[in-house]
Amino acid sequence: MPEPSDADRRKAAQLDPAFAGARLIDALERGWEIGFRCQYCGTGKTWRRDTMLGRARRYLNCTMTEIQARLPCPRCPGRMPIMTMSGVIDPGDAERRRWATISLLLDTGLNPTDYGYGWTPAAQPTR
Numbered sequence: 297m298p299e300p301s302d303a304d305r306r307k308a309a310q311l312d313p314a315f316a317g318a319r320l321i322d323a324l325e326r327g328w329e330i331g332f333r334c335q336y337c338g339t340g341k342t343w344r345r346d347t348m349l350g351r352a353r354r355y356l357n358c359t360m361t362e363i364q365a366r367l368p369c370p371r372c373p374g375r376m377p378i379m380t381m382s383g384v385i386d387p388g389d390a391e392r393r394r395w396a397t398i399s400l401l402l403d404t405g406l407n408p409t410d411y412g413y414g415w416t417p418a419a420q421p422t423r
């Protein structure tokens with residue numbers, strides 16, 4: 297079988313637009329699992345919640361496109377892994393997920409405002 301060309305690899309790595317612009321923190325909030333597969337050596341890995349809050353936490357503010365461009369393969373110098381997500385694109389009840397994510401970040405010792413969560417005066421209940 298011929299070796300895939302660079303164009304083949306770019307095409308294989310192309311992300312769905314709805315997924316490409318999502319940040320890792322959005323994936324965490326929506327309960328997604330992110331799969332990676334190296335196009336050169338075939339090494340696969342999956343990021344679940346514990347990875348996102350652990351060794352991948354520096355990518356929480358990055359979009360899937362940025363992560364794909366930055367993440368090296370753990371086994372070879374291959375770049376541009378094929379990325380997949382599993383989970384529901386819109387699991388509903390955004391407000392509840394938002395609060396659950398804020399408390400999860402706080403429990404992990406991360407500052408929710410660093411990831412775009414926060415309280416603004418306008419969001420305070422009026423009385």
Ligand SMILES: [Zn+2]
Pocket residue numbers: 334335336337338339369370371372373374
């Ligand atoms: Zn590899």
